[in-house]
Amino acid sequence: MSLTNASPVDAAKAANGASRILATLPASARNDALTAIHAGLAEARDEILAANARDLELARVAAESGQLSQSLVSRLDLGKKGKWEDMLKGILDVRDLEDPVGQITLRTKLDDGLELTRVTCPIGVLLIIFEARPEVIANIASLAVKSGNAAILKGGKESTESFVAISKVISAALEKTQVPNDAIQLVTTRDAIQQLLDQDRYIDLVIPRGSNELVRHIKSNTKIPVLGHADGLCSIFLEQSADPNMAAEILVDSKTSYPAACNSLETLLIQESALESLWPGAAEALIAKGVTIRCDAKAKAAITSKISSDLSSKIEDVQDSDFDTEFLNLTLAVKTVSGLDEAVAHINVHGSGHTDAILTSSSELAEKFMSSVIAAGVYWNASTRFADGMRYGFGTEVGISTNKIHARGPVGLDGLTTYMYKLRGQGHVTATYGEGPGKKPFKHEKLTL
Template sequence: MSELHDTAKFAREASYIMASLGSDVKNKALANVALALRDSKEEIFAANKTDLEEAEKNALETPLIKRLKFNEDKLNDVISGIESLIDLEDPVGKVTLRTTLDDGLELTRVTCPIGVIGVIFESRPDALVQIASLCIKSGNAVFLKGGSEAINTNKALAAVISKAGVDAGLPEGWLNLLTLRSEIADMLKLDEYIDLIIPRGSNSFVQYIMQNTNIAVLGHADGVCHTYIDSEADTDLAIKVALDAKTQYVSVCNATETFLVNEALKDSFLPGFIKALQDAGVEVFGDDYVSETFGVNKAEEWHHEYLAMKCSVKIVKDIDEAIAHINHYGSGHTDAIITANKASAERFMTMVDSGSVLVNCSTRFADGFRYGFGAEVGIATSKIHARGPVGLEGLVSYKYRLVGNGDIVGPYCDGSKKFKHIHHEI
């Protein structure tokens, strides 16, 4: 048997203990992690500096280097996320259904941890902290595989977080870091011990994972996000929101990549909008009209995640064409409409098939921390069992508990007894 097989078996045993921990132990562990990260920051920053130097030596693209950087600001952000998790209600042990089947025969449905989760994520060390913290609060054991560019930072973070958790009462083996790409294929074979895989990356990568494992997969695909500017939009508001959605932080999956502009605005609004984007340093790609009118390069691919100071702009005749474009070319991540028409806003939110649909605000809001989830393990573009930013609720399942007193099925089958099925409010 491989070493990873033995590690997974150990993690499975740890998951049973994690599921039994009370809120006090989990919150103590989170507080301990926050403190340990602060105390170990110089060691972590030094490891990150090594990764950054190697990335620059290998000419890693600028957006990826921005994701890779773990500095004081990133540390403060992840610690704020941990502190907000502590304040959140424990997602485990919540009764979500209560039914009296018959006198003295009581059924409840109660939330419980998933068990052992494997998360494969990009070169963002802060993601490791967020995922580990969410797994503590939700009572799950976890395997973590980050991008190779962040290997030194991830090792430093995982060591600090694992020890801080164990020191606070978590079981040994609750957190496991994979460092080799070859270990991904090995992990995908461990369906006996791992309950859920969460891959974060391109759609092709997510599809590869799904096709090469018997483990359930919660897909986090690419973020081809749109903002549609309606004919009844407040144009000043539209420019403000659009610039934030594109430029506030470009190397993230919830940045807008394509702007759809209603054709009624092509003379009054579009010239100023294109100029505002270009003045902000954004390279614009356009459809035939935008390309010819404003002398910009033609957009060759509408399903495209730039992750850079680049965007596409397309003219659409109405809201229905905008919705059709988004549903065809989008990734089901996050899409927004800018409009003063409430009926149009409602139509957009109903018809666009995405995990997050927004009205008159930046797509950058689509985030677990900003939604009040504490943090997120990713943004799921699938529909089962969680969708959109996956926080604590996406990391728990449930079990049914039935308590009786010597009850048997026979009398209900021969008709001598009947179920009452009294449903109680929770």
């Protein structure tokens, strides 16, 4: 890893050159580099946590004067229980995953002696722009090295001391490996983001990790493809046949287990015929966990008499704009719908294509919901919070994509690869094939992988 004060253009150029070397390294060399990074970080624990403490100190002061949010301070803290250990374990987890590069995904005999293969390969150079969380640097470096991609990392200024400490260690660790030092670059230059976004000649993919505003800004200001999501407006449709206890538990988990996460619930759609049977119990469970419920008239009427009056302050009137709002806190927008069709139509207009669920006992309705909603994840009787690379079994993730192009949903190593076609012949020319005298057809024989 280079810790560079070089210009963003030079960083991008150097990363591009390094990516070509990295792309030709065998899995063993890439895995060895991850072993070395892990060992280096483990050894440098104290100095990295000391650097992190200096970042934290400044951030706490800024938070007290209202310049930074408390949640940002919390995300910054590498000393938080389990965070350091998780970061180190993540590196070895990634190392031990199957090699995503060099996988043959298609093999066709075009003719005798002429064989086509489709082989997975790295994309090239990734640009990762992230805000406070310093452990991201180790996660992303691991995923990039494992998938054979070079990466340029640009972190938020709040975690500069932590980044610099971590990257010095990673840099020293890579020195002893075959992975070129320029393959992972940390750009610390101020105001470098726009210059990096202009390097579409050298950078192949941008992955922003941060606020909706950051992602939207990046999407509007680069020609490089952007992988990720601006909004995570997840909805659940509560159908009349759902089990009442299951419904309450899933709603509570989806809304309250981490309200600031992109996979948390923001809109609840209730079938009108379930307003009396299912909604009061679910509402009570949500309110008991501190959720403020913004209801339309019917949903409000169904619960006002059933919720004790000291909790009535938690019931508000919903505004139209609430259905387009990612609250990221304990507020939930609630709308009454006639049935599945109206629920699907609402989600396809107001949702963000992230993750949406149906709670129902009918497999027929569940399947209909899951094939009609346009989203990266569609769930039946499960919490929207499962939308996560670790939970999906991908080891870790670089982010969750709501793009329809390339990778969708939680993106692990697969999403950091592309493919190329290799054709091996023995002097074959195209003029041989076709219709008419002296021409022959292709064989197009599917070969086993």
